[in-house]
Amino acid sequence: GLTLALLMEGQGRRLGFVRSAAFLPVVVPIAVVAELWRIMYHPTEDGMLNSLLGLVGFGPSGFINDPDTSMLSIMLTGIWRGAPYDMMIFLAGLAGVDRGLYEAAKVDGASRFQRIRHVTLPGLRAVLTILFILAAIRGLRVFTEVFLLTNGGPDGSTEVVMTVIYKLGLEQNRLGVGAAGAVLLFLATLLLTVGVHLFRRRGNE
Template sequence: MKWNKLTPYFLISPAYSLFIVFFILPVILSFQLSFFEWNGFSANKVFIGIDNYKRILSDLTFWNAMKNTMVYTFSTVPLSLALGLLFALLLSGGIKGTSVFRAIYFMPMIISMVAIAVVWNWIYSPNEYGLANAVLHVCGIPMQTWLSDPKLALVSIIVMGVWKNMGYCMVIMLAGLKSISPSLYEASSMDGADKWQQFRTITVPMLMPTTTFLLIVQTVHSFQVFDQINVMTKGGPVGSTEVIVSYLYKLGFDQFEMGYASAVAYVLFVIIVGITLVQRKLLDRNTV
């Protein structure tokens, strides 16, 4: 009988062992490392206390990266959710080929971000061979240096981020729409409610749990944006697309400041947790 009780723990122990070794342990060690100065190679680490965290306060590059991360997140997330809801509403209307359109819109989500970044590098090519400039040329608009212009580079990355994420939001929103009982719409229609009133009083409140989930997941994901930045701009031009993760990557693997990079990573962790808790609190309050 005792062995029967222990069997489930033996079965899950391999997965939990990997989780502890490759996630929990590195998290603990990196937090410890944030109080040291270390280049990643020397045998000795110099304990400097909270100096790495103090350095963040006066690090202009960090605050520029934080600003760019905030702009990317608070542009990409609302647009992705809004477009995802729009396409979900269109596909929930019973049009032919819903499954095909759903697969097409969701496809960018399952493709490697590196592969997508390479394709969008071509789209944003600064000559007439780039798709974006070819469209502008046909419309009689001057061609742009999308990724080389500090004013356009981050906007270009945001457009690509919205394109990639909206398919995922659409599929989740579509599942949320299908979970709403049709009887609610029938009852409101009998009471004289039009489509807009039904959307505002039934669809939006009933989709709040789905919206909460997407808002939290997309915010956390957007704060960790890295692959497209690393492939397309390397944080340039002149730091206009430098984000927190690309900055801490450079600190750790280009400048070999492992301790300071760990401190930056933990500041990012605290910010993500804080924003997530605030979002959850506000959304829970709105659903009451």
């Protein structure tokens, strides 16, 4: 998301359509996203992604059907859907960074990478904290894409907290255990949020 924001920063209306198109995955229903990626991940040579791999000399991959690549495939789907949301927040944060600092760093001979490291990232500290918390919460509660693409398989390679709670509570009818897992998930999310907030406040002090 930060990379996309840096590429589109300051482009104004020239990339207005590109920004809108990049944000499209966020507004598309997750069920549609999962079905789209299921088609793209088709494990045969005729699958969309496997056809692209064949063009560069790689053999077909099982993607979500292979325990070695299934979790990475789901992560790729999550990145594709979540990065545009982060991009828009980063763009809002970049608008608040003092432009004079960039000019001063440029005069001092700082490279593009050095300006990002010493000006951009410190200026985005508050935004990074918020996005870290949101990303951690999304990671803890990820469910729909896993459930629709793999349902925790193959061989349990893509089981996550939410799928385990779902299977315990609804499929195995162990409602008490499932409810306890949901409460523990809530407490973990709360502790993570409070911990990051305290760490950020201490850093500001």
